[in-house]
Amino acid sequence: MLFFLLIYSVIVWAVIEIFVILFRLTGLKVEVSRFQVISMMTGTGFTTGESELILGHPVRRRLASFLILFGAFSLAVIISSISQFLSDGLRTKEISLAAAVVVAVFGILKLGAVQRFLARIFDRKMTQTIELADLPVRDVFLKNKDDTLLNLHIYQDSELANRTLNEVAEGHDDLGLAALFIQRGEVKIVKNIYDTTIHEGDQILLFGGEKVIFKMFAGDIKLMKEKNKNKPHH
Known part of the structure; x- marks a missing residue:
């Protein structure tokens, strides 16, 4: 019985590491991949904000579907195997073979050439099956580690209040800075953004x-952090 549990633990570990590699090849960070893989296999913790990185990506969704099913079926396998052990004895040969196959797949996926090949396949799959609008924001904008998106809130004493972006962000084109839109109440301003006078209560989505x-x-960023820090928490 202990031998079976050991072999099964090896299989689970290998499956986790295999899918960590696969998710990483789609552009997901290793630490995020590992947590989400474990969450999907166990059915716990998957409803985090990071799950949107998987749900909004077609390749990751397919991998996730397999993991969720694997987690459900593997629990059934444990229960049935324990029952078989208590009645007829356990077939350790078949279990050991399954473990060897899974570990071998993990070893193959660790090869650089195999990872580069799979990365090209995933990229091709993305190009063929998905529209840009279907991608998560991070996958569209934050391809470089230095890129960021900032939703800047404007207050009465903000430096931007009653001024335009052209006045404050001079030379923004040369610096690679872009204002995507200004949210003013229910109105989203997308035209003449840089010449629009910023009002208190506006929100500006900045990229760069x-x-x-x-x-x-x-x-303005310092002021926004101070305002958020002083907000009462319910």
Whole structure:
């Protein structure tokens, strides 16, 4: 019985590491991949914000579907195997063979050439089956580690209040800084953004290099953090 549990643990570990590699090849971070793989297999914790990175990606969704089914069926296998052990004895040969196959697959996936091949397949699959609008925001905008998106809130004493982006963010084109839109109540402003006078209560969605944004709007970002920190929590 102990031998069976040991072999089964090896299979589960190998499956987890296999899918961590597969998710990583789709562009997901290793630490996020491992947590989400374990969550899907056990049916716990998958409803985190990070799950949107998987649900909004077609290749990851297919991998996730297999993992969820594997987790459900593997529990049934444990129960039935224990019952068989208590009645007729366990077939350790078949279980050992299954474990060897899974570990071998894991070993193959660790090869750099195999990972590059699979990465090309995943990229091709993405190109053929998905529209840009279907991708998560992170996969569309944050392809480089230095890129960031910032939803900047404007207050009465913000530096941007009653001014335009052209006045504050001079040379934004050369710096690779882009204002995607201004949210003013129920109205989304997308035209003449840089010449639009910013009002208290506006929200500006900014995209660009993290260092550029945090340097150019340092005062307003600091103010926004202070305001959020002082908000009462319910």
